Amino acid sequence: MGMGLGVYSEDRLDEILVRAEAEIGQWRAVEMAVVAEKRRRESHLADGYRSIVEWTAARADVSHETARAICWTATRLEEAPEVAMALAEGELTFDRAQLVARLPAEHRERHDAYDISQLRRLVAHHKRLSRKRERRLGNGFLNFGFSNELATSFWGELAGLDGRILEKAVDQRADEIIPGEVRLAVAERRALALVAICQDSLDAVAVSGEARPVDLAVTVDARTAAETDGEMGVSVLAGPRIGPGALEEILCDGKIDLIGIGQTGKPLDLGRSSRTIPRKLRRHVLDRDGGCTVEGDDSHYRLQVHHVIPWAQGGRTDADNLITLCWYHHHVSVHREGLQIERVGTSRVRLKRPR
């Protein structure tokens, strides 16, 4: 910012930050006084704005959220003049004033005994959750959509305990299936874990053991897919598109139905028999490898048999070209991230990022 802060000590920097935030609070108090006056005059309506929030957002050039915080807090502070006063004098920050104003009057005085996140919890704690409101919250909801046709988006809300159950189950499963050394963002771990839980439920298999077919189908416009190396023409039946990595995985494992659309536009079989791994061969490979073959991994979760040279590139369906991988290494590392397989000795492999 070119303020030459380099000359200041740590303590002084702290002090400047605290002072600046207090002054922001003082100016917010001024804004709230203006908003209150404007509302009294109702002149924002005459100016053509539908609400005081809309007027504030437009005139102060702030987001709707900020405008709402200013206007709502202005209203609340009318019933808590001591908080309004403290804010105007720079004794508390705007965020703290907002929270304090929402506390029952008897708790306001001791607010400085709490830090800002404790205060937030205290406010939530004092929110009434009547039987009626609880009933209105109901079971929650969950919606699915194909927002961009490439992925399924979902959104929803779960009531208190149900939400915690989902969170716990997902986080626990993520710990089980994602190898310890893999660094992923929490949100990504949860997404993978949720898919794994759902897949298990569809398959009704135990956490260890071989995965069985999922009742899903994928359509492939054979000509387009061939011309674009699978970047076009492949989608989940009546669902979002999928890319070359996912197609390769399906071809490799041979357990999801592929519906080919040929030049005639009629569904045709994509030669399933030649890529499907015969049951006996699959058992042999699983038995030979005794778990995920990635060096250092002893996972037995959803073991899948992988074509080292992809079936689509002429890789043969025989024991020499097949190895066992756990779901994470197969689904994520190999087919999504595109890591390459390097053999280590006769029975183990190492995954390497392609150059």
Ligand SMILES: [Zn+2]
């Ligand atoms: Zn594979």
Ligand SMILES: [Zn+2]
């Ligand atoms: Zn593995």
